[in-house]
Amino acid sequence: MPRSRDVLQVLLVSLSFGCGSLCAEVEALSGESTLLAIGDSILATNARTCQSIPHHAALSLGRPVDNRAVSGRSVSKGSDRIPAHYEAGDWDWVIVDGGANDIVSVCGAAEVDDVIDGLASADVADGDMVELVDRIVADGARVILLGYYPMKERARYGFDDCAEALAALNTRYQQLAESRTEVEFVFLGEVIDPEDTPDAYRSDRVHPSPEGSKRAGELVAERIREVEARD
Numbered sequence: 001m002p003r004s005r006d007v008l009q010v011l012l013v014s015l016s017f018g019c020g021s022l023c024a025e026v027e028a029l030s031g032e033s034t035l036l037a038i039g040d041s042i043l044a045t046n047a048r049t050c051q052s053i054p055h056h057a058a059l060s061l062g063r064p065v066d067n068r069a070v071s072g073r074s075v076s077k078g079s080d081r082i083p084a085h086y087e088a089g090d091w092d093w094v095i096v097d098g099g100a101n102d103i104v105s106v107c108g109a110a111e112v113d114d115v116i117d118g119l120a121s122a123d124v125a126d127g128d129m130v131e132l133v134d135r136i137v138a139d140g141a142r143v144i145l146l147g148y149y150p151m152k153e154r155a156r157y158g159f160d161d162c163a164e165a166l167a168a169l170n171t172r173y174q175q176l177a178e179s180r181t182e183v184e185f186v187f188l189g190e191v192i193d194p195e196d197t198p199d200a201y202r203s204d205r206v207h208p209s210p211e212g213s214k215r216a217g218e219l220v221a222e223r224i225r226e227v228e229a230r231d
Helices: 002-019 023-027 053-061 100-106 111-119 128-138 163-178 210-230
Strands: 035-038 065-067 093-096 142-147 183-187
Touching: 023 053, 035 053, 053 065, 053 093, 053 210, 093 128, 100 111, 100 163, 111 128, 111 163, 128 142, 128 163, 142 163, 142 210, 163 183, 183 210
Parallel strands: 035 065, 035 093, 093 142, 142 183
Antiparallel strands: none
16 A cells, blocks of 8 residues: 555656646647747747747747757857857857856956956957857848846845945947847846745746746747837
8 A cells, every 4th residue: 555655646746847838839830940049048948848948939939949058058158159059040049148157257247247247358359259150141131139037035056245336247248139130138127036926936036937947938028029010
């Protein structure tokens, strides 16, 4: 009897995970993938159950997505940087985020300004993120460049000290997008905010919950539809 009870508990846990998955819906999207996503854990979170930001954008648009975002990745640091996850293809849009992992170790220190400059210079003419965005546009795709939403108080992994640095990085990314016709800046703080949408965060107070990913993904899809409607 105890053994049967254990089996039943495992089955119930497995079913509970399955009920939270959107992979069947994502896999049912037809056609070649013309959406690519690259970046860090903000885009990678909830991907196992196909509830990441890119997956929700794909479901809202009715188009397949190739989500290559990887948790912990930086734009400028490390051997497996975010730009290495991009390759040219028949992409209509490339969804990009990154930079938080570059700055987290120096938030609140004088060095943070140099790190931000290394991602996108003050005139947005140079920097590793600038180079990545320009390379994508040169290959014929449009870019959705994401701005980080504000973290909750007591955010883990050191991000509780990064509010000012993330805001400064968002400003540079917005300037980068405004200076290039094929780039759209989408500020995720429009739909994920500690006061207005506390349920949009996971328990670490950093990453999006499935509900947060849904809100952000639908925001991305909305911007894509707006731009394409103007064509």
